[in-house]
Amino acid sequence: xxxxTQPPSMDCAEGRAANLPCNHSTISGNEYVYWYRQIHSQxxxxxxxxxxxxxxxxxxxxxxxxxxxxxTLILPHATLRDTAxxxxxxxxxxxxxxxxxxxxxxxxxxxx
Amino acid sequence: EAGVAQSPxxxxxEKRQSVAFWCNPIxxxxxxxxxxQILGQGPKLxxxxxxxxxxxxxxxxxxxxxxxxxxxxxxxxKIQPAKLEDSAVYLCASSLSPRGLYEKLFxxxxxxxSVL
Numbered sequence: 653x654x655x656x657t658q659p660p661s662m663d664c665a666e667g668r669a670a671n672l673p674c675n676h677s678t679i680s681g682n683e684y685v686y687w688y689r690q691i692h693s694q695x696x697x698x699x700x701x702x703x704x705x706x707x708x709x710x711x712x713x714x715x716x717x718x719x720x721x722x723x724t725l726i727l728p729h730a731t732l733r734d735t736a737x738x739x740x741x742x743x744x745x746x747x748x749x750x751x752x753x754x755x756x757x758x759x760x761x762x763x764x
Numbered sequence: 765e766a767g768v769a770q771s772p773x774x775x776x777x778e779k780r781q782s783v784a785f786w787c788n789p790i791x792x793x794x795x796x797x798x799x800x801q802i803l804g805q806g807p808k809l810x811x812x813x814x815x816x817x818x819x820x821x822x823x824x825x826x827x828x829x830x831x832x833x834x835x836x837x838x839x840x841x842k843i844q845p846a847k848l849e850d851s852a853v854y855l856c857a858s859s860l861s862p863r864g865l866y867e868k869l870f871x872x873x874x875x876x877x878s879v880l
Contacts, residue, residue: 695873698870748814749820751820754806756806
């Protein structure tokens with residue numbers, strides 16, 4: 653069962669910020685939001701994750717709403733190499749460990 | 765640091781045949797995951813190991829799929845017999861700690877299976 657909802661596709665002009673939204677309205681208090689991306693024929697690659705505070709690293713920024721029901725991944729200056737499928741994931745904790753539930757992802761195309 | 769290794773990269777079989785995939789996780793990673801990714805969909809968890817024990821196999825079709833991680837290091841996923849709907853990319857991932865706050869999954873490049 654999908655725990656996240658994302659638009660199926662988006663375009664972004666090269667050099668502009670790409671803002672990818674994600675809805676996770678059923679998220680629980682101890683569940684983290686992760687973002688991964690997958691370039692064709694490769695395995696998914698970690699981008700960033702957070703619980704409730706906004707996070708930034710060398711790749712992207714993650715903005716999580718105060719009620720934690722949605723988030724946005726921001727790629728500040730998109731390049732052609734950022735063309736990929738981006739997955740918003742909820743990490744569910746259990747007694748035996750963590751489970752990562754992938755949604756259907758957003759296919760981002762960066763346009764020259 | 766070496767990444768997650770998977771083999772073979774591609775496999776083509778006929779339905780009802782059997783097939784096996786191999787995964788070697790990053791050294792020291794206790795948790796190993798097998799995911800199935802059907803074309804156009806996100807990865808779906810099949811089975812999760814903690815060292816050599818299974819912690820979640822609720823979505824593994826046990827009548828035809830099996831997996832093992834005998835020494836808590838590398839792992840094998842087997843399908844016997846294969847069906848047309850098993851055509852997918854099979855991804856292996858590993859993580860250092862199953863409960864860490866900063867747990868990350870590291871993925872291999874996957875094995876692309878085509879069942880004819």
